Each structure stands twice: as C-alpha cells, then as structure tokens.
Amino acid sequence: MTEPSRLSQQEIPAPLQVAPFALIFLLFFLIPLGLTLMVSFWDYNEYQILPAFTVRSYVEIFSGCLAKLPDLCVTFKTYLSTLKFCVIVWLTTLIIGFFVAYFLAFHVRSLTMQITLFLVCTIPFWTSNIIRTISWIPLLGRNGLLNAALLKLGIIHAPIEWLIFSNFSVILSLVQLYTLFMIVPVFNSMMRIDRSLLEAAYDAGASGWQTLWNVIIPLSKPGLVIGSIFVVTIVMGDFVTVGVMGGQQIASIGKVINTQMNALQFPPAAANSVVLLIAVLLIISAMTRLVDIRKEL
Amino acid sequence: MRSGRSPAFYWLAALFAAFVLFLYGPMITIVILSFQGPEGGLTFPMNGVSLHWFSKLWEGLGVVDIWAAFGRSLRLGAVVMVLTVVLSLAAGLAYRKRFPGSDLLFYVVVASLIVPSIVVSLGIGLEFRLFDDTVKSLADSLGWSWLADTYTTAMGLYTSALAAHLTWTLPFGLLIMFAIFNRFDRRYEEAARDLGATPWKSFAHVVLPIIGPSVIGIGLFGFTLSWDEAARSSQAIGDLNTLPLELQGLTTTVTNPAIYALGTVTTGVSFVVIFASLGLIQFLRRRQARHGSDAGQGLT
Numbered sequence A: 001m002t003e004p005s006r007l008s009q010q011e012i013p014a015p016l017q018v019a020p021f022a023l024i025f026l027l028f029f030l031i032p033l034g035l036t037l038m039v040s041f042w043d044y045n046e047y048q049i050l051p052a053f054t055v056r057s058y059v060e061i062f063s064g065c066l067a068k069l070p071d072l073c074v075t076f077k078t079y080l081s082t083l084k085f086c087v088i089v090w091l092t093t094l095i096i097g098f099f100v101a102y103f104l105a106f107h108v109r110s111l112t113m114q115i116t117l118f119l120v121c122t123i124p125f126w127t128s129n130i131i132r133t134i135s136w137i138p139l140l141g142r143n144g145l146l147n148a149a150l151l152k153l154g155i156i157h158a159p160i161e162w163l164i165f166s167n168f169s170v171i172l173s174l175v176q177l178y179t180l181f182m183i184v185p186v187f188n189s190m191m192r193i194d195r196s197l198l199e200a201a202y203d204a205g206a207s208g209w210q211t212l213w214n215v216i217i218p219l220s221k222p223g224l225v226i227g228s229i230f231v232v233t234i235v236m237g238d239f240v241t242v243g244v245m246g247g248q249q250i251a252s253i254g255k256v257i258n259t260q261m262n263a264l265q266f267p268p269a270a271a272n273s274v275v276l277l278i279a280v281l282l283i284i285s286a287m288t289r290l291v292d293i294r295k296e297l
Numbered sequence B: 001m002r003s004g005r006s007p008a009f010y011w012l013a014a015l016f017a018a019f020v021l022f023l024y025g026p027m028i029t030i031v032i033l034s035f036q037g038p039e040g041g042l043t044f045p046m047n048g049v050s051l052h053w054f055s056k057l058w059e060g061l062g063v064v065d066i067w068a069a070f071g072r073s074l075r076l077g078a079v080v081m082v083l084t085v086v087l088s089l090a091a092g093l094a095y096r097k098r099f100p101g102s103d104l105l106f107y108v109v110v111a112s113l114i115v116p117s118i119v120v121s122l123g124i125g126l127e128f129r130l131f132d133d134t135v136k137s138l139a140d141s142l143g144w145s146w147l148a149d150t151y152t153t154a155m156g157l158y159t160s161a162l163a164a165h166l167t168w169t170l171p172f173g174l175l176i177m178f179a180i181f182n183r184f185d186r187r188y189e190e191a192a193r194d195l196g197a198t199p200w201k202s203f204a205h206v207v208l209p210i211i212g213p214s215v216i217g218i219g220l221f222g223f224t225l226s227w228d229e230a231a232r233s234s235q236a237i238g239d240l241n242t243l244p245l246e247l248q249g250l251t252t253t254v255t256n257p258a259i260y261a262l263g264t265v266t267t268g269v270s271f272v273v274i275f276a277s278l279g280l281i282q283f284l285r286r287r288q289a290r291h292g293s294d295a296g297q298g299l300t
Helices: A014-039 A056-061 A072-107 A113-127 A128-133 A143-152 A167-191 A196-204 A206-238 A240-245 A254-263 A265-289 B007-035 B051-060 B064-094 B102-114 B115-141 B145-150 B157-181 B187-194 B199-227 B243-253 B259-291
Strands: none
Touching: A014 A265, A014 B064, A014 B115, A014 B157, A056 A265, A072 A113, A072 A167, A072 A206, A072 A254, A072 A265, A072 B007, A113 B007, A113 B199, A113 B259, A128 A167, A128 A240, A128 B007, A128 B243, A128 B259, A167 A196, A167 A206, A167 A240, A167 B007, A196 A206, A196 B115, A206 B102, A206 B115, A240 B243, A240 B259, A254 A265, A254 B115, A254 B145, A254 B157, A265 B115, B007 B259, B051 B259, B064 B199, B064 B243, B064 B259, B115 B145, B115 B157, B115 B243, B145 B243, B187 B199, B199 B259, B243 B259
16 A cells, blocks of 8 residues: 555545446446436438427337227237246245245244355356357257266157246246345345244244245345335346347347347437336335335345 | 254255255266267267367457456456455445434445446446447537547456446445444544554554454455356447347257367456455454454454
C-alpha cells in the first residue's frame, strides 16, 4: 500500500464513489431501454430504419390476433409456448430447489459440509451454459447413451425420438441450468430461520411435515419468491437454450427478437422487446408484492 | 437438536445425490467423449482413447479462428473482472453511507439482473448503431471527410460487449457487497478511526483485509460470468465474436468430437479460475485466523 496522499485524508463522498457504477447503468442499461422504446415506434424498410413515428411494428406483432380468435395468432402462440415452459420449469425448479436447500440447511449439520455441498451446487453456474446444454446430446440423442441402454435392455425396440430437440429436452436443460437460482435465495432464507422455532414446534408436538408446512415454508417465502422471479424472467427471455435444445424448431419470444435483429429489422425487434418487457414486469410486480428484496441479503 | 438421522434424511440425501448427478453427469460425459479415438463419433461407445480431437482443435476448427476468440474472451473476462471488483467495491462502500438516489439505483441494478438478456443486448446494439449513424451524418454535414471515410463503428469488444457484460456482472457484485456489509462489524473501523487512522488507512488495513475473501468472490463472478456470457453480447459485439458466441454457432456446424474437446478446454479454464479463487479465499481466511489478532472475527 502506498502512503496516503493529502487527498486521502478526507473521506471520498458517497456520490463520487458510486458515480462510475451508476454511470454504467445509465449509459448501458437505462438509455438503451429508452432507445429500444423509441425505435419500436419507428418505421423501417429493407435497408434502414426511418425515424418517423408509427405504430406499424406493434400492429404487425398483433395483426390478426383478435380477428382469428379463438384460434391463436403467431404472437399469442409464441407467448403461450414460452409461458408453458415458464410454468413447468418454475414448478420443477421450485420443488427441486426447495428440497435441496432444505436438505442443506436443516439436515446437513456441520457448517463446513454445508459450505462444501453448497459449492458443489454452485460450481456449474460458473461454467458455460452452452456447453452444459450441448452436453445432453450424447446422453439423449437418437444414438445416445440412454436410447442405447434402453434398446439393449429390450425395454424399447426403436430409439425414442422425443428425448432430444424437443420440448422435453428444452425443459430438462432449463431446469438443470437454473435450479441454482432457486436454491441460493431459498437456502439464504432458511439459514436465517431461528433454530429454536423448530425446537418449539417439536416440543409443541408438531410432526416433521407440520413443522415443514407451518414453520419452514412460510419463513422461506422471501427466498422462494426471489428464486421464482429469477427463474421466470430468465425462461421468459431465453433463446439460447430453446434454440440449441429445441433443434432450432421451437419458437420463443427471445428467438423472434434475435432473428429480427439478425435480419436488421430493428423496429419490430424493439417492439417485441417492449412487449416482452411489459409481460415480464407484470409477472414480477405480482411477485414482489409479496416480499422486500433488499431486506433479504 | 435431536440426535439420530430421521428417515427423511436418507430420502433427501438421495435426492441431493441425484441432483448432483443431474448437474455434473452431462458435463462428465462430454469430457470423456472429448478423448474419443480418431475413428470415434459424437456418442458412445468410445472408439479407443486419444488426444486426436484436441490436436484437431489446436489446428483450429474450419473457418472460425477459435483461438483468437479464445484469447479475446480471456482478455475481456480479465477486464470485466477488474472493473466488476473495483466498481462494485466502490459502490458497496458508498451504500454504507446515504446518498441521493440510492434506492432508485438499487432498483435499476436489480432490474438489470432480471430484464431478459436479449432485451438488454438489443438496446445496447441499437444504442451503438444509432451512435454510429449520428457520427457519420455529423461528419458528412460538417464535411469532415477524414472521419466520414474512415469511421465504421464504435461497436466492439471493449466498448459494446464490455458494457453488455458489466450490466450482467455488476449487479452480482453489488448484491455480494450488500451481503458482506450486512454482516460487517463496524466497530473495527471505528476502533481504527479512534486510533487515528485516516479513512484510506482504515479501509486499506482494516476493512479490505476483513472483506478480502468475499471481494475475491466478486472477481470470480466477474470473470466466469463474462467468460461464459452469450445472450447479452449477442447483439452488441461487432465483427469479432467471443468464444461462447463462436461456440453457439459451432454447435450446428461441427459434427465431430472436436466440439467436445473445445467444451473440455473451456470448462477447464472455468475450473482453474474457480479453484484458484476458492483456494485463495481459503488461504486468506486461514491467514486471517492465524495472524489476524481479532480482525475478521466479525465475519461469520
């Protein structure tokens, strides 16, 4: 460490300390979102975007949606498909995440062991999602390990096709990637539960299930809500996993946006982003009513 | 607590073991398959064991210059790591005092974490494109031909892609800082001040050594999240892709175990960084316990 200069005799004011951090979010988060909203109301042709106000992009997104009812238009179908993934992945990660966290917090007794097992769950999060996704292919593929094993055992007579590049593989992969987002906040909530409450419940004659249902689950609610927000928002916007594991055959809103961007159709991509963002914000606002995130860290 | 294991323990332990297998099984599979013999294919059985596909990878994969992308991702990861640590640390310190707009900034940061990555990516991509258009039209209208002729784009690895990565790593950094300072015992700092330490001295000799291990954790998040990031940079990258983006393209074009070899190498880099960080954290904790008199006792 160098000797303090005269400047460091005084404390750096907080606004100055936080300024570079805040500036990053202003320049590369808030302004881009604002520009996205702006461009979503611009016109375009094959070559360029035209800065003239129009609702063309929004009209195109929802064109025929009302007229076609009760049949679903492409947009509604895409949202419905994404929502379906959301609900299934959310429920699965909620159940797995809860019990994994419960095991770590209440059944593993030494702190060292808790930290070690927690790290075991966390380490994959620090490795590549894409590689973790394609890792399923040799296991679930047409000639993959699972099909080969089932064929050999005589349980099936032809390879199961829906194991890979299907809704099933997308869900499997999403659950594998994002259960951690459920485990961490739930584990955090559970570690803050006063252990004497469990003793009290036990002394008062509560069974294991009653304690779980009436004490642990209500007190883990903040973690469950935060985890749910993470999982739902990630799945809503996902396009990489749906792309790779869906064999590029399954629609998602993220993929629609990605495709339009690659085709340089910026206004419709922006309009789709705005719609997606509104959908996500509606879901989150419903969930945040239940909990104050900042108190939970 | 009651002694003895309940039956529930064994069920939960089995569930946990299954979950860990589910997490690691596929990854282990591709590591094994990357050592496939030269005649071997994308799935089992192993057709001999060799380093053939690693040498294929070493030569490069067709048109894509994979090692250039590898280097770019490493360098970008290092820059993101340093910036994430420094900016989060400074912001975390600021949050211990009050400053105007602190709540607003907090919500913006959380929003950055949960706004879908594709939306952030598109926004940053648009921002840079609009910036490019503005520069070009300005240069034209001012008659600055030197600028109009040479300027192409401001998008690039250390501009738009770096920005995209920071919107993803900084929220984690700040949340970890909150977690650190919520458990931090201010009395150490007050004691240092009472003994006449300047703010800088008390930060460098008291606060930083205590929170050091957690700060390394922030660096770990910074590097690994950047190293693996694809969704946020997808529309904000310019001409030269990072490794994960190249990899995403290769999943459809490369149909031999070389892609597994690449997966093994990439995962290997992650693991080196993870275990180096965890080792360093462990080392600092031990040193604290040995020398640290009572510093660090406030951390649990």
